[in-house]
Amino acid sequence: MMKYETVANDLKGKISGGTYAANSQLPSMGELCDMYGVSKITIKKAMDELEQAGLITRRRGSGSFVKKVIPQSNKLSNYELSSQMMGFCGEHSNTGEKVESVVHDFSVICPPSDVAECLGMDEDQFAYHIIRVRLADGKPLAIEYTYMPIDVIPDLRKKTLYASIYEYIEGDLGLKIDSAHRIVRAVMPTAEECDWLSITEDEPLLEIEQVGYLDDGTPFEYSVSKHPDSYEFRSISSK
């Protein structure tokens, strides 16, 4: 076993064991070098592993932080491995298409307990509840059901929903979006969803359940998006 693996495994154990609690800061790379008696690059590589596994986030100039992590599903399903994926960019158009939104709900509520748990909220705390249909060049591409804690993303206005919430978060609020944990499924649309997406009831949808994290490890978004037909989800697996 390589040194970086030894360090990574030890740190994983200490995170799941609670020595390093959710949202807490890890020792700096220099301190970890001393603690494990290895060089900085070895620590770096070990922390790369933790980041890939979705356990921590890192901020240059600030430090590394333990993520508040998704509750594990108890489905005996996915016998293929959990996975790691790069390329998070919200849902900006990257092909010059014109992206619009139709807002079907925008309210502040106490989220269901499973959503609250994903977001690290108490059950009596408030979150925005947003239902949007996203269109590219007038064609419906997705329905998004989103919850965001009001104290993590303050002062969200309806106007922002027609543009990009992510730009509001990164631009106006000066926060940094770091990563997302996703689960993909196939589902059938409801009657309402057929209406919103202009599809028939026999067209399946690709559902993506997602928890988004800021760069300090705080979950800022729980969302379920459902995509018709033309949507594909691509990935490259290695090793």
Next chain:
Amino acid sequence: MMKYETVANDLKGKISGGTYAANSQLPSMGELCDMYGVSKITIKKAMDELEQAGLITRRRGSGSFVKKVIPQSNKLSNYELSSQMMGFCGEHSNTGEKVESVVHDFSVICPPSDVAECLGMDEDQFAYHIIRVRLADGKPLAIEYTYMPIDVIPDLRKKTLYASIYEYIEGDLGLKIDSAHRIVRAVMPTAEECDWLSITEDEPLLEIEQVGYLDDGTPFEYSVSKHPDSYEFRSISSK
């Protein structure tokens, strides 16, 4: 722009431009150090990028090789980014479940032209065609439609299909499976598939189209698998 990015971009250009052709070997790390005037770790990091992007595979002791890459879909779909995913382990049981297979077809044919293209085959070359239903503890978890070139995976027998083809490839043939490129969609089952999976016609399936690569960059498998209900596809995206 960091040095490793400069190197990575240059190499990407030379791969897509044909200077380094599919299945050819890249210069060694030492040679690349000299060519770019940078240290070995910088070259390593640049090549990590290429590997993540699915462009090359690397073999300790042998060298780095350009992959024969998936033809790009011309769908204007997935406006989220293409992605990178770790954790390829065939479909072994990792939870102690008993995995079985029902073989519905096992023949040798000339594959359709799009499949041949993915596998880097001429249209008049032969491939195995396999249809299997995979069961875990007696419960149907997937249908797999698989093509494998007979000259890449020689002497495949029906007996192997009831166990793990991957174990045959890695164990008996001594080849090494390196990576897979995947596309995920939601689809409806055919009548035949409902029968095989013991589901009704209104249950959507998660479809995973996949090209598998050996560690020398050779595509060895084109497969489409379709999963009912209980299957989930997980990923963690970063940055």
Next chain:
DNA sequence: AAGTGGTCTAGACCACTTC
């Protein structure tokens, strides 16, 4: 100014493949 993580070097040593 002090502290953080990120990049980079030059070189050592190792694991593995090929001949």
Next chain:
DNA sequence: AAGTGGTCTAGACCACTTC
């Protein structure tokens, strides 16, 4: 034995954040 990629070091320097 020679060549490949992978790990690791000790230290320099940089970009960025926090105070």
